[in-house]
Amino acid sequence: MRKNADLGGVAEEWERLWKLSKDKWFRHPRYQETIARILKDRLAGRIVLDIGCGTGDYLSRLKGSCTPVGLDISAGALRLACGHRVVASAECLPFQTGSLGGIFSIGTFHCLPHPGEMLKEAHRVLAADGLLILIVPSATSLPALIKRFLDPLFRFVFRMLENDRMPDIHRTYSLRALKEMVTRSGYAVLEHHRVHIGYAFRSPLIRLPLTAIEKLRLRRMAEEIVVVCARTACAPRTRD
Template sequence: MLQKSKHLLLSFVATNQFHPSFAGFLVNPFWLCRRALYHKLGEYAPHLLGRTLDFGCGTGPYRALLTSATEYIGLEYDSPENRMYKRADIYYNGETIPLDDASIDSVLSTQTLEHVPNPDRIVSEWARILRPEGHLLLTMPFMWPEHEMPYDFQRYTTNGLRNILEKNGFEILSQERLLCDCRAPAQLFLAWLYDILKFGTQRPSVQLLLAAFLCAPVSLAATALSKITPQNTNTYMDNMVLAKRMRT
C-alpha cells in the first residue's frame, strides 16, 4: 500500500509539471505560469493542422494538445544530452532544419526561441519549411530569470516578436500576454525562491515539503488577488503568438 501511494504521488507530481491541475499548486513552484500556458495552448493548439513540427520538443509535454495534427515530428538540437534525455524524432545542427521547403503544415515552439543564439535564422527556417498559410504557434517568456545557462540568449517584447516574425514572412493572427496581473510578480518571487533554496538539488521529499508549505500559499494568494486587482499589460510573464506563413 505504501509503495502504491508513493507511486501515485510521484505520478501526480510528474503530471503537474506541464499539465497543472488545480491541485498542482501543492507540488509545482511554477504552477502559476505553467497553468496559464497550458490552458492557452489548449485553446490555440487545434489551429495546428496536418504535419506538425514541435520545435524544441523536449519530452513532448504538449503533444496531446495537437488534436488537429495528422503527423507529429519532434525536433531537438543535436547534442549527446538531448539524444539521451529528450524524445525527438529528428535532430538539427542549430542552423538548418533537415526538412524540405514547404513540407510542414504547422509549427509549434514553446519556450524555446530564447535558447537559440540565432533567432532570425531559426524564424526564417520556420518560414522555409512551412507551406504557404501554414500556422505557427509560438510561446516565449517576457520576464523570467536566466535558466539553462549558458543557453539562454534573449527575451522579446510583444513588438520585438511581431517584428522578427513579420520580417521573415509571417502574418500575426493573434498575440496575447499571459499573466498580466499580480500573479506575474508572485511567480517571479517563486522563481527566485526556487533558485535561492536550490530546489533542484534537494531530495524529492524536501522539494515536496518546500513546494507545499512555501510556494503553494503564494500561488493561492496571488490567484485570489488577481480576481480583484487590476491588470497591467506592461508587466506579464509570457508571449503567445499565432501566426501564418504569408504567400510570396
C-alpha cells in the same frame, strides 16, 4: 546555415538543461491547457513541427487533432517523447521545402543564439498556407526582468539553492519587437495572446517570490506572449 553535425557542445548544454528542468520546475497545468487549446484550434489537420519539443508533452496533447513531429537537440529528452521525433538544430531543419503545415515553439525561441536563422528555416519548410506559432516570455515577465537587472545575482542564488546553473535567456521580447521581427522574416501576424504562467520550484526560497506574484496578481510579471503568424510569399529579411 549551421550544420546539425556541428552541434557539439550546444547539444550537451541542452541535455544538461533538460535534466535540470525535469527535476526543478514545471509550468502550471492551466498554462499547458491554454496553450494546447490554441495549438489545436489553429493547427488541426496539419503536419506540425514542435521545435524544442523536449520530452514531447505537447506531441501527446496534439495527437489526434493533427500530425505532430518533435524536434530537439537533446537526445535524452527525445527518448521520452512519443511519435515521430528528430534530433536536430532549430537553425537547420531536416525537412523538405514546403513540407510542413505548421510549426510551433514553446520556451525555445528566446534561448536561441540566432533566432533569425530559425525563422528563415521555418519559412523555407512551411507550405504556402503554413502557420508559425511562437510562445516566449514577455519582456515584463519575471525571467526577463531578472535577465535585465538581476542576472548575475540571481544566477549565484540559484546555484547555491538548486546546486546547478539556471538556463540562459539570450533575448527577451516585447510584443511589438516580436511582431516586427517575424514581419521582417516573411510572416504576417494573425493574432496574439498573453497567457498567464506559473512555475513550481523545489526550493521554497525560489518558489516564494513566484507565489507572491500569483497572489498579488502582477500578471505582466507572470505571462508569456503567443503570436500566431501566417507564412507570406515575401522573402525573409531577418537579422538577429
